[in-house]
Every structure is written in C-alpha cells, then in structure tokens.
Amino acid sequence: MTTVEAQQPVLELRNINLSYGSVVALDDVSFKAYAGEVIGLVGDNGAGKSSLIKTISGVNAPDGGEILVDGVVRHWRSPHDSMAAGIETLYQDSGLAPDLTIGSNVFLGRETRRRGVLGRLGFLDQRAMERGALEQLRRVGITIPETNRTVAELSGGQRQAVAIGRAIAWARHVIILDEPTNHLGARQSGEVLKVITSARGQGLCVLFISHTLPHVLEVCDRIIVLRLGRVVRDAPTTEFTVESLLGAITGLNE
Amino acid sequence: MSTSSELAGALAGQPARKPAGRSPFRRVVTNQQFVLFVVLVGLIVFFGVRNSLFFRVGEFSNLLTDFSGLILIAIAETYVITAGGIDLAVGSTAAVTGVVAAGWIQPLVSHHVNAALVLLLGAVISAVIGAAAGAFSALMITVFRLVPFVATLVTYSAGAGLALVISHGAPVGYNPGAIYWSATGVSIVTWLVAIVLVLSIGLGLILHLTIYGRYNFAIGSNEFAARAAGISVRRHLVSVYVLSGVLAGLTGMFFYIRSGSGAATTGVTNSANLLAIAAVVIGGASLYGGVGRWSGTMLGAAVLTVVSDGLIFINVPPTWIQVVVGALIALAALLQTFRRRGGATGRTT
Numbered sequence: 078m079t080t081v082e083a084q085q086p087v088l089e090l091r092n093i094n095l096s097y098g099s100v101v102a103l104d105d106v107s108f109k110a111y112a113g114e115v116i117g118l119v120g121d122n123g124a125g126k127s128s129l130i131k132t133i134s135g136v137n138a139p140d141g142g143e144i145l146v147d148g149v150v151r152h153w154r155s156p157h158d159s160m161a162a163g164i165e166t167l168y169q170d171s172g173l174a175p176d177l178t179i180g181s182n183v184f185l186g187r188e189t190r191r192r193g194v195l196g197r198l199g200f201l202d203q204r205a206m207e208r209g210a211l212e213q214l215r216r217v218g219i220t221i222p223e224t225n226r227t228v229a230e231l232s233g234g235q236r237q238a239v240a241i242g243r244a245i246a247w248a249r250h251v252i253i254l255d256e257p258t259n260h261l262g263a264r265q266s267g268e269v270l271k272v273i274t275s276a277r278g279q280g281l282c283v284l285f286i287s288h289t290l291p292h293v294l295e296v297c298d299r300i301i302v303l304r305l306g307r308v309v310r311d312a313p314t315t316e317f318t319v320e321s322l323l324g325a326i327t328g329l330n331e
Numbered sequence: 332m333s334t335s336s337e338l339a340g341a342l343a344g345q346p347a348r349k350p351a352g353r354s355p356f357r358r359v360v361t362n363q364q365f366v367l368f369v370v371l372v373g374l375i376v377f378f379g380v381r382n383s384l385f386f387r388v389g390e391f392s393n394l395l396t397d398f399s400g401l402i403l404i405a406i407a408e409t410y411v412i413t414a415g416g417i418d419l420a421v422g423s424t425a426a427v428t429g430v431v432a433a434g435w436i437q438p439l440v441s442h443h444v445n446a447a448l449v450l451l452l453g454a455v456i457s458a459v460i461g462a463a464a465g466a467f468s469a470l471m472i473t474v475f476r477l478v479p480f481v482a483t484l485v486t487y488s489a490g491a492g493l494a495l496v497i498s499h500g501a502p503v504g505y506n507p508g509a510i511y512w513s514a515t516g517v518s519i520v521t522w523l524v525a526i527v528l529v530l531s532i533g534l535g536l537i538l539h540l541t542i543y544g545r546y547n548f549a550i551g552s553n554e555f556a557a558r559a560a561g562i563s564v565r566r567h568l569v570s571v572y573v574l575s576g577v578l579a580g581l582t583g584m585f586f587y588i589r590s591g592s593g594a595a596t597t598g599v600t601n602s603a604n605l606l607a608i609a610a611v612v613i614g615g616a617s618l619y620g621g622v623g624r625w626s627g628t629m630l631g632a633a634v635l636t637v638v639s640d641g642l643i644f645i646n647v648p649p650t651w652i653q654v655v656v657g658a659l660i661a662l663a664a665l666l667q668t669f670r671r672r673g674g675a676t677g678r679t680t
C-alpha cells in the first residue's frame with residue numbers, strides 16, 4: 078500500500094496512555110491506520126498489545142490521549158460506542174458466551190426485536206437472528222449447519238471461526254484480531270490468513286496481533302512493534318526480516 | 332467475501348462432530364424438566380397412597396398457596412443465579428418487609444379501608460423496601476467489588492437482625508382481616524395465588540424471550556463477552572439484585588396476607604432462602620451462571636412444595652424435611668454431572 082498515506086486515516090491514536098494501578102501498560106502510543114491496510118501489531122508478552130486493542134475497542138478507558146475515527150476525535154463510554162462506529166474486535170480471551178447459541182452470539186449486543194408492540198417491549202425475534210447469523214457467517218465464508226446450537230457444543234476451531242466470522246460480518250471500518258491463530262493448526266491458521274487478506278480486499282483496515290512472525294510478514298502491509306507499552310518501530314513490512322523483527326521485539330540488537 | 336474454502340470446516344479440522352449422548356431417548360431421560368415432572372407425579376401419587384386425604388381439594392389449594400409463596404423468590408434466584416451471582420438475602424428481605432408492611436397496614440385493615448387499596452399500598456411498600464435491600468447488595472457487588480455470596484450475606488444478616496428489632500421477635504400486626512385475601516378467589520385459586528402466578532409467567536417470558544433475559548444469560552455465561560459486546564454489565568447486575576429484592580419484598584407481603592401477621596422468625600427466613608436456591612438448582616440451573624430455565628425452577632419449586640407438605644402430611648417430623656431437601660439437591664447435582672458427561676448442555680435460548 079503505497080498510496081494510502083495521502084488519504085485520511087480511518088483510525089488514528091494520539092499519545093494514548095494507560096496504567097493498571099502502578100503498571101504502565103501503554104506509554105504515549107500514537108499511530109495511523111488506513112482503509113484497505115493490514116497492520117501487524119507485535120511485541121513480547123506483556124508488551125501491551127491486548128491493552129492497546131481493548132483501549133481502541135472501548136473495554137479500557139485510556140488515562141490520556143485521543144482516538145480518532147475518520148479524522149474525528151471520539152470518546153468511547155463502552156464497547157457499544159466503538160461497535161457503532163464500525164470497529165469490531167476479536168478478543169484474545171474469548172469474546173463468546175458459551176451457553177448462548179451461535180445465532181445469539183453473532184447478534185450479541187445488537188439483538189433483533191420482534192415487530193410491533195412486542196418488539197418495543199423488548200421481545201426478541203430469535204428466528205430472524207438465527208437466519209441472519211447463518212447468512213452473515215456464510216457471507217464471510219463460514220458455513221455452520223445449524224446456528225441454534227450453543228457455542229459450548231462446538232470444537233475450539235469452530236468457536237474461533239464463529240468469533241472471527243462475527244467480527245468480520247459486522248465490521249465496517251476496522252477489524253481487530255488479537256491472536257486469532259492461537260491454538261490453531263497450520264492449515265487452520267492458513268485459512269485465517271486468507272480471511273484477513275479478503276477483509277483487506279473489502280476495504281477494511283485490519284489490526285492483526287500474532288506471535289507467529291512469518292504470518293505477520295506474510296499478510297501485513299505495515300508492522301508496529303510494541304515494547305513495554307511503547308511503539309518502538311512502525312514501518313512497512315518490506316523493511317523487516319524475521320531476524321530484524323525479532324530484534325525490534327526483544328530490543329536485543331540495539 | 333469469497334474465501335476459498337469453508338473456514339468453519341477447515342478450522343474444525345474435521346466435520347462437525349455430533350456430541351455423544353444426543354440420541355433422542357437419552358436426551359429425554361436426562362432432560363432435567365422431564366425427570367422433575369416424573370418425580371413430581373411420583374411424589375403426589377406416593378403421598379396420596381400413604382394418606383388419601385392428600386388428594387382432597389383443600390389440600391391441593393394449600394399446596395398451591397405454599398407453591399406461590401415460594402416461586403417469586405425462586406424466580407428471583409433464577410435471574411440472579413443465571414446471571415452468575417447468588418442472593419442469600421431473599422428470605423430475610425421477605426421477613427423485614429413482612430413485619431414492616433404488617434405494622435403499616437394493620438391500622439388500615441382495622442379501619443376497613445378498601446381492601447384492594449390496602450393490598451396495593453402494601454405491595455408498593457414491600458416492593459420499595461425490597462428494592463432498597465437489593466440495591467444495597469448491588470452496591471456492595473458493583474461498587475465495592477464484594478463477591479455476591481459475601482455481599483448478600485451482609486444484606487441477609489442486616490435484614491434478619493432488622494426484622495427481629497422491628498418486631499421484637501413477636502408476630503406483628505395480627506389482623507384476621509388480612510387473611511381474607513388469601514381465602515377468597517375463583518374455585519381453589521385464590522386471588523392471591525392468581526396474582527402471583529400471572530406475575531411469575533410474566534417473569535418467565537421476560538427471562539427467555541426478551542433482550543433483558545438475553546443479557547442476563549450472556550453475563551452469566553461470560554461476563555467479559557457481554558461487556559465486550561457493548562452490554563452494560565454493571566447496570567444489568569444492579570437491576571437484577573433490585574428485581575430480586577422487589578420479589579422478596581412481595582413475598583414478605585404474601586406471607587403477611589397469608590398468615591394475617593408479619594413474623595420474623597429465623598426459621599422462616601432460612602428455609603425461604605434454602606428452598607428458593609434449592610428450587611433453582613433442582614430445576615437444572617448451573618451455579619456457575621449462564622444455564623437455567625424458568626420452567627425448571629417452577630418444577631423444582633413444585634417438587635419442594637409437595638415434599639415439604641407431603642412429609643408433614645404423613646407425619647414425618649419437620650426437622651427431616653431439610654434432610655430430604657438436601658438429598659434432592661444432591662440428586663439434581665448428580666443428574667447434572669451425568670448430563671455434562673453425556674455431552675448435552677443446558678440450552679438457555
């Protein structure tokens with residue numbers, strides 16, 4: 078992506094700070110992300126990757142700094158606000174409710190109501206949601222025979238598929254994937270990478286977090302390296318090799 | 332988007348496996364509601380055979396009233412437990428509201444104020460007191476981060492103590508006029524029972540068919556997932572404990588109307604708590620949250636009512652009833668473990 082720099086960033090972070098008590102998780106983090114771009118977010122365990130994406134999605138409120146979407150400063154009161162702004166997130170620690178059905182999970186937080194008075198009273202149109210979930214998932218390449226089974230009944234890979242599918246199906250601007258290939262085999266990981274590439278093809282901005290550096294080098298246009306809560310490198314993928322990336326992550330070659 | 336292959340199939344590594352134990356027969360016989368229904372019928376037949384007076388219409392009416400005194404707090408507990416919490420304060424909240432409502436209402440009953448008005452006023456007072464108790468628990472849980480067990484234990488102790496202080500340990504506001512409401516109605520269904528049943532059905536619909544209920548299960552199943560999906564977890568939990576308090580308060584009012592006086596005995600307080608939680612557990616809910624059904628709780632409450640009344644009916648000392656209730660909880664827990672192993676999970680939606 079060489080031409081994107083001229084556009085307006087779809088997501089921009091300015092001087093984000095976040096602490097958990099005395100632990101500084103994010104230290105003055107700034108970067109810009111553009112539509113149709115896959116950004117790799119890498120760093121050692123505890124570097125602050127998950128904290129960063131939870132800040133972008135509104136799970137954590139930053140202690141300082143600004144988040145801009147399409148050039149406008151936004152304040153998230155809850156993840157609900159970031160979702161409404163077109164940002165979807167796949168969390169590392171499962172974001173699915175195992176006792177709810179696949180359909181209920183796909184529509185969690187954005188339930189379809191019945192028509193008329195019952196709908197205004199809060200009654201759910203469960204059938205519409207099951208049907209909608211099937212369609213949404215199929216549209217992003219995931220076929221699941223019945224969506225009225227609980228997530229607890231699915232295998233680990235299937236759960237991950239539902240979680241990724243849900244995120245991609247709802248994302249309008251930005252999709253954040255926190256270690257989506259964790260616990261997956263080689264072939265399954267390959268499928269996830271394909272999904273990422275096609276999300277870019279749709280014009281989404283993808284933030285991809287992974288410890289598997291060859292994957293990051295394979296699908297990302299740009300790589301941001303976090304170390305101890307700070308951005309230490311932010312450069313096009315072409316400037317990295319596995320070795321130099323590892324060096325930037327650990328800080329050993331400096 | 333056109334991914335080359337079916338991601339789900341590829342991610343699963345193999346075709347979706349049908350969990351073991353989903354055969355129709357096994358599903359039916361391990362279905363908690365089905366088992367409970369069989370147990371319920373069996374118990375009724377058993378007590379009837381031991382003492383045919385058990386089949387009298389009057390006794391059935393008694394059962395229905397006792398059942399009604401239990402289901403509101405059992406349903407309250409269903410909401411709280413499926414949301415991943417527990418409320419140990421329903422019994423004492425009922426006791427407090429019972430004695431307070433009794434004290435306030437008795438003069439009105441004595442002055443022959445319109446009975447429906449008195450009843451409504453009493454219900455509002457009880458609901459408000461209950462709501463305050465629930466809000467107190469919710470405050471400790473959501474703001475001071477106490478675990479629900481401890482927070483509601485505090486509310487329980489405070490409530491039980493308060494009830495004794497207010498009532499000086501003696502029945503309050505005795506007035507036979509109050510009992511009038513528990514004795515009139517259509518056929519064996521008294522007005523009191525009818526109101527409670529309608530309220531219960533409404534609460535069941537809300538739990539299983541509305542967004543509020545959906546959020547309740549989502550939070551109990553995975554609080555983080557609920558929060559990440561934009562659900563206001565804290566606000567929902569506050570509302571659930573307040574709802575539980577309101578239902579406990581109304582139960583206190585129910586006890587007052589039923590007996591014609593408010594009593595604050597710890598026996599009633601404790602057994603109400605025990606029975607409410609037992610009904611939910613016997614009904615198949617998971618104490619880890621996320622799993623449970625209104626129908627299960629209703630059946631659980633019915634079984635407990637029949638057992639409690641039936642044992643007295645065949646002259647078993649009341650002290651044994653708690654032992655039997657304990658055994659029923661153990662059986663229900665065993666059944667749940669068996670179901671888990673069978674691969675079937677509780678469905679909430």
Ligand SMILES: Nc1ncnc2c1ncn2[C@@H]1O[C@H](COP(=O)(O)OP(=O)(O)O)[C@@H](O)[C@H]1O
Nearest residue numbers: 097100102120121122123124125126127128129
């Ligand atoms: N909820 C939390 N409470 C306290 N400290 C936390 C919490 N979450 C993360 N941290 C700390 O913040 C730092 C960054 O963690 P995290 O964002 O999870 O890193 P990463 O995802 O890169 O492994 C670590 O030091 C971690 O221990």
Ligand SMILES: [Mg+2]
Nearest residue numbers: 126127128169
């Ligand atoms: Mg992480």
